[in-house]
Amino acid sequence: MTVEQTLSIIKPDGVQKNLIGEIVNRFEKAGLEIVAQRMMRLSTEQARGFYEVHKDRPFYGDLVSYMTSGPVVVQVLQGEDAIAENRRIMGATNPADADPGTIRADFAESIEENVVHGSDGPDTAETEIRFFFGDDGICPRTR
Numbered sequence: 001m002t003v004e005q006t007l008s009i010i011k012p013d014g015v016q017k018n019l020i021g022e023i024v025n026r027f028e029k030a031g032l033e034i035v036a037q038r039m040m041r042l043s044t045e046q047a048r049g050f051y052e053v054h055k056d057r058p059f060y061g062d063l064v065s066y067m068t069s070g071p072v073v074v075q076v077l078q079g080e081d082a083i084a085e086n087r088r089i090m091g092a093t094n095p096a097d098a099d100p101g102t103i104r105a106d107f108a109e110s111i112e113e114n115v116v117h118g119s120d121g122p123d124t125a126e127t128e129i130r131f132f133f134g135d136d137g138i139c140p141r142t143r
């Protein structure tokens, strides 16, 4: 077991549905600590850059439109195996495949409007955290 940090985004549909507190509560109840958090509206350029790995996928344009359609909450979660733990709490990309009790099973409308994002590995976590919080945007827990 290793203490990791991972990037989480509450996507525009999650914010619209007033789920910020519900989602943060699930992370905190699972023992994950928030060490950075910001509400923002992504620019088209930021959304394109963030999801650049998907630039050749047919849904890329729609994904960028969706992610810029309203404010999001970006946050860094810290804890034992935080990357996998966050993805377990989120559930599968397609809510139809997501385990009962996961965020996506409980709240997502579709494979696209699926409420949350979570980094999928140590390398992407580092890149994504830096994308939003730079080198000095994390507040280490001192108590």
Ligand code: ATP
Pocket (backbone or CB within 6 Å): 054, 059, 063, 092, 093, 111, 112, 113, 114, 116, 117, 118, 119, 120
């Ligand atoms: P995320 O990266 O947002 O945490 P994920 O890792 O579960 O989600 P990815 O395969 O990385 O899934 O896809 C990124 C996002 O693109 C998805 O969360 C979803 O919003 C959208 N997406 C993925 N597949 C499709 C699809 N087939 N049709 C429409 N949108 C999709």
Ligand code: MG
Pocket (backbone or CB within 6 Å): 118, 120
């Ligand atoms: Mg992904």
